[in-house]
Amino acid sequence: MSEIALAADFAIIVVVATGIGLIARQTGQPTIIAYILTGIILGPVVFDVVTEEGLVELMADLGFAFLLFLLGLKMRFEDIREILPAVTNVAIGQTVMQTALAFLVAWALGFGTTEILVISLATVFGATPIIVKILTDKDEITSLPGKIDVGVLIVQDIYLVVVLALFTADELGNAADIASTLGIILVMMSFIGIFSLFSSRYILPGLFRRIADNKDVFLIVAIAWAFLFVAIAEGADLDPKVGAFLAGISLAQLPYSKELEDRITPITDFFILVFFATIGLQIDGLSSLLAYWWQAIVASIVLMVGNFWIMFYLIDREGFDVETSFLGSINMVQVSEFSLIVGALAIDQGYIGPDVLGYLSLMALLTMGVSTYIIAYNHAIYARLEPWFQRFETDEEKDAEISTYQNHAIAIGYDEITERALPLLEDTYEEVVVIDRQTDHIEALEEAGRYEYVFGDFRHTEVRKEANLKGAKFVLSSSVEREVNEALLEEVDDEATVFVEAERIDDARALYNRGATYVVMSTHMAAEKLSEYLELYVSDKQTFDETIARDVEGIRARQGGHRRAGADGMATGGRVDDEPVDDADRTPGGDIDG
């Protein structure tokens, strides 16, 4: 028994990473640094107790694949369509110019000819996992600079896949071989890309419509979808991560993608830890790491500064404003993790020795380490430098800021409790966002087309962010789950009005203590109402009959109201917002529905 369970290497990585992560958190360092440091400490450089083999390698691969799947999930075409041409220009320009810069630097530092070629091909700027991770943590991945960066990284990844494929191909004797290999790669990628787009339009909506209500099946089918693409990519001799990314993109176009993001994020967090640790593990030993130490430092500084200006020039040229250009560029000042992979491949093929890999690794570590801080404090840095950078300000600049909800009302759950209140909320707060976890409710909302909606479980951070809970003025929750409502009260603005529901008195008290404006208790209301009826029945039969007759009308009027109209295709007269009875005790009657 003892030898199987847990794959000790992996277990050690997780525990040590947690420890270092907690320490790092105290000193305000990003967790990525802690994870890479874990790898360095456990790997050949310090203790040499963990090797990057078997399960560790698998989990690192899974981590990266899930990260790209997640990245794909965030890519809604409607969000990036307008900046796509600009991004492509930037990416191509950046790749060419910084390869040239890396070539010059390597040449100036006196490396041999083959080494210079490998170094300049391997020194690609912009490390996808680092940028995506930190920007996601900072909640900036969907901001304009974030989108530009991600767009550039994706175009760049395609380029890297090609470079990798070229390095792994055994026979690259002449130009014809290279061309045909390239051709095959491009054809395969476009084939998979087309399949992903096709399925996102024709297969997935129907499929996920059926399963989105079942949270287990939902997750497993989504993971299966990712693995299907991974397998296809693997089968086509492409990088499997590209498959994961395309699978993510095809799911991103569905209304359920936010919910899915939240389910996939923890799995990614778990595996990506191992991935970052393996970066540290790959370094062979202290001596080769430090073989070219001063060259690496010089190159890092020159390339970071140089690449910043390359990016800044390219983004600015596309007409974005100075702040966007600045942030978009300064996020990208680290060597990609691909440089280590390319370096390792180059060693296998005998193009370079371990010392050059050490040089690449040290450069990667230095730039990644420094850049995590730069990205983490990018706004503060810009605030310092803004006066100077204002000189690049021109008049005609794109304003592609992404709109979010603000000062709006949020309803959690679209049911008979909340739907009555929605028209009233719309009048008062203009914008109403409904969060619901059931596909049929969302469809009814979609059909009615009157309110904004987010599909997803309110427990999930991503869902709350999407609805901008923090900026809401009014929140109405029809969930009776205490922890959901507590989380809601925790996150919402202090000034906001919050109506929640509770099943039990103790829960209701706790919710008031946490700042709820009003707690609805439907069971007690039903008790109240029934007991009222009884009282009338016993004391005054005639009034009872009258009241009942009135209230029955009220119920009849409700039926065929909102929700039915949504589901039945407006058979009841086309008005989805029929206002039935305002209060069961007021006189309703036939005059409501015309």
Added chain:
Amino acid sequence: MAEELVITLAVVFVTAGTLSLIANHFGLSPIPFYIIAGLIAGGFESVTQAEIIVLAQWGIAFLVFVFAIRIDFGDLESVLRDAEIAALTQLAVVAPIAFGVGFGFAELFGFTDPVRNAVYFSAAVVLSSSLVGGVVLGSEIRQNLVHGRLASSIHFFDDLIAIALLLILSTEVVTADAIAAQIGYGVLFVVAGLVIYRHGFPLVVRLAAGDGELVLVGSISILIAFIGAAEYVGLSIVVGAFAAGVAIRSDGTQALEVQNGIDSITDFFVAIFFVTVGALVTFPSLEVLLIAGALTGLVLVLNPLVHVLSFIYEGYDARTAFLAGSSLNQVSEFALIIAIQALLMGTIAEAVFEAIILAAAATMLITFLARRSEDTVYEIVVARLFRGQRTRKVDERSHVDNLTGHAVVVGYGRIGRRLVQTLEEFDQSYVVLENDPVLWDELNAECRNYVLGDALAEYPWQKAQIDDAALVVSTVDHRPVSETILEREPDADVLLRSESADTASELLEAGATHVAVPNVLAGEQLVSTVEDLASGDTDAAALEQAQLEYFQTLERYGFASRDERI
């Protein structure tokens, strides 16, 4: 190497995903379909390689971990009250019979360790699955029906027994000393878990300073540390995972995010676990089929039978007993864990192992199919068998004077209590109809007239003298009950309760005098409160004050919910 593993995982997930679509289409639990996916994926040899088995073990660890995190020790008391007699009868009656059958097979086919194999067999018969049961009973548990509560209590009890069994069975050689040592370690682990729950975990949360990812990774580190310690002293990893789960707080504001995270990771590994388990079955031999058949038979027939009898003995009505008992007829996922651990230890015969897995897949499916024909089976078989018992039992546990022009109140929950008080105030004669024997003491102490029986059966209504009643008020939001009342076409006025306005309209069509819809009432109150707030008629402080006073009144009269589970 890693590429091959990725491809293997792709095979695992794509088959599991495809089959779970079928499960979803028919509204079944995906678990048996994962096992079947494993049977199919077993064709790929790589699925059962060492690395994947390790991932499957992670599935076990997370499964138990999540189970332990969710345990609310406050619930234990009521679980024990519900499950004690039935579960112990099960252990006393079914376990020995199953052990005998298992031992017989072991002797017949000449397994090396007949006693152990008989224990594995018997565990598979006795334990029932909370994961599958949770899906089967989903709506019943949500609607708070008595049989749903009973069954979930038994599931919970079974899971605890399974963990104790795993603790004992992880010794290589079973001696009194070894078992004592195991139990000692087990207790120590849980105590350590409790200590971390108090001091360690809050520290992690504090150090993480609001970073959910770190709390998540920290929780997993606690899991790893416990599992590592368990392995070090030779305990089953399940015990380590259980203790680790005890250590994680499931309250506090971080809890939601951490639980979501752990749930996602668990779903990922659990799918691998079930598929791998299925993949470990080779083409079944006659021997395997025979054992699996016997196992399935015992689980499907003997198990529910004993449960039903012991529930009836406890005083539940025949329908509740039958419905609760018949949702306990599947092999537990814990039986699979016990089996796979035994396989890794090399103490289970191949045939028994495969039989347990096949029987698990079969019973987990059949339990859903059986569910569909449950009402028919009940009417044709059970109702007739227990007819005599039903009237006698109802007579014994009810108290009704000779009434006329009275009100019949169905259900004695919060609403029921409130109504009884109103009726007493106005000195109106009434009778309460309730089917939960747990409430019998209260009924006896507080109500002038009451009937303890099944609102869906005939006799309790006679007992309540429905034909002479002037009013029937049902506080139970359960469609069949409402329909039964209406089908009787009583002369009395009928007040019902329903979840939605649509159902309410249908019930009105069917003859109800009125139907109260709490959600609609709440919606109306909500709108008027929002309007009052907007117009400045009231403010938040005044609202809160009024509500809190109202709560106090409710509590003073005892209308608050007394028990978390009722």
